[in-house]
Amino acid sequence: MRKDSRLSRVLHVLAHLGASENPMTSSQLARMLCTNPVVVRRTMGLLRDSGYVQTVQGRHGGWSLTRPLSDMTLLEIHKALGDTGLIGLSVTSEHGNCFIEKSVNLALTSVFNEAETLILARFGEISLDKLLQRRD
Amino acid sequence: MRKDSRLSRVLHVLAHLGASENPMTSSQLARMLCTNPVVVRRTMGLLRDSGYVQTVQGRHGGWSLTRPLSDMTLLEIHKALGDTGLIGLSVTSEHGNCFIEKSVNLALTSVFNEAETLILARFGEISLDKLLQRRD
DNA sequence: AATAATGTAACATATAAAGTTACATAAGTA
DNA sequence: TACTTATGTAACTTTATATGTTACATTATT
Numbered sequence: 001m002r003k004d005s006r007l008s009r010v011l012h013v014l015a016h017l018g019a020s021e022n023p024m025t026s027s028q029l030a031r032m033l034c035t036n037p038v039v040v041r042r043t044m045g046l047l048r049d050s051g052y053v054q055t056v057q058g059r060h061g062g063w064s065l066t067r068p069l070s071d072m073t074l075l076e077i078h079k080a081l082g083d084t085g086l087i088g089l090s091v092t093s094e095h096g097n098c099f100i101e102k103s104v105n106l107a108l109t110s111v112f113n114e115a116e117t118l119i120l121a122r123f124g125e126i127s128l129d130k131l132l133q134r135r136d
Numbered sequence: 137m138r139k140d141s142r143l144s145r146v147l148h149v150l151a152h153l154g155a156s157e158n159p160m161t162s163s164q165l166a167r168m169l170c171t172n173p174v175v176v177r178r179t180m181g182l183l184r185d186s187g188y189v190q191t192v193q194g195r196h197g198g199w200s201l202t203r204p205l206s207d208m209t210l211l212e213i214h215k216a217l218g219d220t221g222l223i224g225l226s227v228t229s230e231h232g233n234c235f236i237e238k239s240v241n242l243a244l245t246s247v248f249n250e251a252e253t254l255i256l257a258r259f260g261e262i263s264l265d266k267l268l269q270r271r272d
Numbered sequence: 273a274a275t276a277a278t279g280t281a282a283c284a285t286a287t288a289a290a291g292t293t294a295c296a297t298a299a300g301t302a
Numbered sequence: 303t304a305c306t307t308a309t310g311t312a313a314c315t316t317t318a319t320a321t322g323t324t325a326c327a328t329t330a331t332t
Contacts, residue, residue: 002289002318003226008244012228015236025308034231036291041309058299061308074247086251088224090139092148095170100151100268107270108144111210111262115222115255122251132236134243138287138320161277172322177278194330197277 003088006043006081007074009033013044014077015132017053018069023062043081050080074131075123086119087112139224142179142217143210145169149180150213151268153189154205159198179217186216210267211259222255223248 013029026037026044033040044063047053054066078086089112091105149165162173162180169176180199183189190202214222225248227241 002287003221003224004289005226005228006289007225008227008241011240011244012234012237015240019236027308032232032234032237033228037309038293038311039291041311042290045310055309056299057297057307057309059301059307061299063309084224085139086224087255088139088220088222089143090141091144092141092169096168098148098168100155101148101168103268104147104151105144107267108147110270111258111267115258118254118258119223119251122247122254126247131243131247132239134246138318140320142320163277173278174280174324175322177280178321181279191278192330193276193278193328195276195332197330199278 004084007078010043010047010077010081011128011131013040013063014047014053014065014069014072014128017063017065018128020064023056023060023064025062029063046082047077047080050076052077052080069128069132070130072128073124074126074128075120077128078120078123086116140220143214146179146183146213146217147264147267149176149199150183150189150201150205150208150264153199153201154264156200159192159196159200161198165199182218183213183216186212188213188216205264205268206266208264209260210262210264211256213264214256214259222252 012033016029016032017024026040029040029044030037044053048055051066052072053063055061055063091108091112092101094101094105148169152165152168153160162176165176165180166173180189184191187202188208189199191197191199227244227248228237230237230241
């Protein structure tokens with residue numbers, strides 16, 4: 001599976017917005033990310049839908065934060081991106097009615113959920129300003 | 137990204153092998169998994185390389201366990217499959233020399249590693265016989 | 273020698289993330 | 303008012319990766 005790098009990218013963007021006085025345009029941000037303005041709008045649009053950033057159209061418009069980075073957690077941003085599951089593994093969809101398969105899938109799903117819950121809890125403890133200060 | 141379901145599949149296979157007196161052929165296993173014998177050989181071959189199963193060629197050949205399921209952990213099997221990373225998220229490769237990007241990536245990588253370590257430790261505690269007994 | 277198994281290379285398909293094109297809409301500004 | 307510079311979004315293309323398929327060599331039993 002091609003891994004999802006959107007979290008990494010939006011954090012990069014949020015860090016820049018946090019350091020900027022003025023709104024930044026999709027083009028500026030796209031240049032930073034070595035990508036396309038449309039990709040920026042598409043991805044950042046999810047954060048806007050959840051209220052973490054706002055946009056202004058027209059001249060001197062662009063993207064800006066709605067609150068300081070200290071008021072956003074990694075968990076919130078992750079969820080805003082859709083939270084499609086952090087674990088890169090999946091369980092097979094059950095084709096037949098094999099009892100052993102059902103049993104394996106049930107158990108594995110439970111382990112995955114346990115792991116996911118653990119990570120999400122950790123994400124919830126990390127505010128973006130703290131994240132950017134990490135040195136380890 | 138299409139998620140990796142190999143762990144789920146080999147556990148299904150291992151559970152059957154643990155319950156079977158005789159070796160099971162790739163074709164039998166493939167039927168169980170609703171796939172192709174070659175897929176079975178390819179994936180199970182990784183477990184053989186690590187010594188968890190063995191194969192016998194020719195008539196009455198096939199796949200069998202080299203040790204009881206109580207002597208295999210989820211962690212061992214996961215690692216035998218290549219351990220390409222459990223977290224379905226990645227960090228952008230650094231194109232430019234943006235200090236903020238480097239900082240974000242370093243911090244995020246550290247969080248991902250922390251999470252990964254946590255899960256792997258949990259996987260190490262779960263033997264396959266225990267996994268199959270889980271009811272939750 | 274025939275049969276039934278694995279081993280493996282090479283290629284095809286499916287899915288999801290990311291990239292691209294095109295154009296509509298909105299808001300400043302000359 | 304017309305122009306310019308932004309975002310919004312649909313539709314399509316590209317790319318990466320897991321999975322599936324075909325073909326054939328090798329090995330072991332009968």
